[in-house]
Amino acid sequence: MKLVIQPIMLDDKKALTGLLYLKSVLETGFGFDKQLTIVNNPITQLPTNLFDNIRNQYLSDQLLSWLQHTFQPTHNTKALAVCDFDAYFGKYNYCFGEAIIGGRVSAIYLKRLLPPGGTWDKKSLNLFQDRIVKEAIHEIGHTFGLRHCSHELCIMFKSKTISDTDKKNSEFCDSCLNSLTIYTQSPLK
Numbered sequence: 001m002k003l004v005i006q007p008i009m010l011d012d013k014k015a016l017t018g019l020l021y022l023k024s025v026l027e028t029g030f031g032f033d034k035q036l037t038i039v040n041n042p043i044t045q046l047p048t049n050l051f052d053n054i055r056n057q058y059l060s061d062q063l064l065s066w067l068q069h070t071f072q073p074t075h076n077t078k079a080l081a082v083c084d085f086d087a088y089f090g091k092y093n094y095c096f097g098e099a100i101i102g103g104r105v106s107a108i109y110l111k112r113l114l115p116p117g118g119t120w121d122k123k124s125l126n127l128f129q130d131r132i133v134k135e136a137i138h139e140i141g142h143t144f145g146l147r148h149c150s151h152e153l154c155i156m157f158k159s160k161t162i163s164d165t166d167k168k169n170s171e172f173c174d175s176c177l178n179s180l181t182i183y184t185q186s187p188l189k
């Protein structure tokens, strides 16, 4: 199974280096093939119809469709867009990420994962990285067919606020793990 990580509007050097860490966590966690997994060069422009001018947010559903159309991932590929902007879908005010359940495309949105204060001490950086990793695992979990889980500490628990994300583990509960191993080759921890 192949993973493509696609940064969008993400030009910060440090953040891009952080994606290599994300890549290694996802490879290990989901058993993606290290030889096939890539971090693409950032995309710096998107079609204007993906942006909601009134709400000043990107349209997550449309972004996923665009990803699907642009990348046309094969059946053994998952694509994860890491987007440095805010987005929403449906009736929600915002989302931290979105994925097609059982599909091939997913996205996470970094704007609301930023720690408060705007300072980049070690603690804030770790928290930011932790949130990125959790949201990415959650969305990729969806692409492997997992739905939301009622266990508050499970990574597939739906985050309504960022404190939900901070509270939960970056791991799957036993029940989600069982469902997941049906789809992936290596058993996950």
Ligand SMILES: [Zn+2]
Binding pocket: 138, 142, 148, 158
């Ligand atoms: Zn979800």
Ligand SMILES: [Zn+2]
Binding pocket: 149, 150, 151, 154, 155, 156, 157, 172, 173, 174, 175, 176, 177
């Ligand atoms: Zn679970």
